[in-house]
Amino acid sequence: MLNILVVDDSLIMRRNITKMIESLGHRVVAEAKDGLEAMALYAKQKPDLVTMDITMPEMDGITAVKELKKIDKNAKIIMVTSHGQEEMVIHAIRNGASGYLLKPINVIKLRDSIRKVFPSIVDETTLQERETALLECDEINLPEIEDIS
Amino acid sequence: MENIEVLKEVLKAIVCQVEIFMRDEMKIETEFDGKYRLVDKVELKKYTTTIGIGGSLNLLFYATYNELLLDTMTRRLAYGEIKEDEFVELRDSAAGEIANMIMGQSLSHFPNQGRGVSITPPVTIEDAKSIVKTNGVGIISAMLSTPYGMIELNVIGSAKGEWNA
Numbered sequence: 001m002l003n004i005l006v007v008d009d010s011l012i013m014r015r016n017i018t019k020m021i022e023s024l025g026h027r028v029v030a031e032a033k034d035g036l037e038a039m040a041l042y043a044k045q046k047p048d049l050v051t052m053d054i055t056m057p058e059m060d061g062i063t064a065v066k067e068l069k070k071i072d073k074n075a076k077i078i079m080v081t082s083h084g085q086e087e088m089v090i091h092a093i094r095n096g097a098s099g100y101l102l103k104p105i106n107v108i109k110l111r112d113s114i115r116k117v118f119p120s121i122v123d124e125t126t127l128q129e130r131e132t133a134l135l136e137c138d139e140i141n142l143p144e145i146e147d148i149s
Numbered sequence: 150m151e152n153i154e155v156l157k158e159v160l161k162a163i164v165c166q167v168e169i170f171m172r173d174e175m176k177i178e179t180e181f182d183g184k185y186r187l188v189d190k191v192e193l194k195k196y197t198t199t200i201g202i203g204g205s206l207n208l209l210f211y212a213t214y215n216e217l218l219l220d221t222m223t224r225r226l227a228y229g230e231i232k233e234d235e236f237v238e239l240r241d242s243a244a245g246e247i248a249n250m251i252m253g254q255s256l257s258h259f260p261n262q263g264r265g266v267s268i269t270p271p272v273t274i275e276d277a278k279s280i281v282k283t284n285g286v287g288i289i290s291a292m293l294s295t296p297y298g299m300i301e302l303n304v305i306g307s308a309k310g311e312w313n314a
Contacts, residue, residue, distance in 0.1 A: 009270070010242050010245065010246045010249075011238055011239060011241075011242035012223070012226060012227060012239050012242040012243045012246055013242075013246055015227070015228070015235075015239065016226075016227065016228040019228045019229050020228055055249075055268075055270060056270075057270065081253075082249060082250050082252075082253025082254065085253060103250050103253070104174050104226075104250060107228075
């Protein structure tokens with residue numbers, strides 16, 4: 001399970017991302033409305049991962065990435081972006097962002113972005129996939145084992 | 150390219166992305182009559198979201214829609230069930246977020262592929278009445294109908310002179 005900080009100036013986006021993260025079995029440790037709030041909350045919560053919007057008041061996402069990297073060079077940050085912001089995403093990645101997520105967001109896109117940053121992470125969907133695989137194994141008709149004792 | 154043509158091209162790009170967004174993300178069918186009208190006045194509906202388009206272009210974009218349509222879009226944009234006490238706040242936020250996503254998707258279809266264009270954060274206004282044209286300004290309008298009401302898209306900018314990318 002990962003501890004995640006969600007940064008977005010849009011209420012509905014913060015709410016959606018938080019609910020999706022929770023449905024994947026991770027924990028949202030805090031939500032921030034802009035880069036400045038994100039800096040303060042990052043220092044306090046020390047999350048494993050940050051989801052970061054790009055266009056925000058006070059301090060935008062790209063500046064926040066640069067600042068977060070100054071205080072923690074290992075900070076893992078996924079940029080949340082719309083089409084048309086590709087140049088800004090490249091800029092953010094050059095400044096240390098680990099990946100990006102294109103709006104509109106859904107659980108699968110979010111899960112895949114997290115898996116790219118944390119390839120060995122086990123989330124709720126991984127567990128479900130394993131469970132389904134086990135059930136499929138159970139359904140295979142194996143030949144009965146002969147008792148040779 | 151003449152400025153008035155720029156307004157039309159920008160609006161065309163936005164209309165196209167609205168149709169795609171409504172169909173693919175909102176699961177709402179839209180119908181567009183294909184007309185881009187040059188108007189003197191826009192009568193606004195219950196909710197209006199505006200975004201400024203700056204940089205190499207200088208325009209204003211307005212999307213205006215009625216309550217039922219915005220309520221439906223809010224419920225479809227939200228992940229999971231919305232509690233009644235959070236709905237109003239989420240609706241205000243959804244109006245801006247939807248306009249933002251559509252604008253982002255439209256940018257690369259603007260004249261000159263939207264190079265050098267920047268957009269402001271969206272602002273949503275409730276119960277505003279109208280926008281009236283002043284000298285030298287052009288307002289181009291397009292209307293899309295949905296089963297939940299009309300959505301009207303407007304681009305406002307200088308109507309005279311030429312635009313050079």
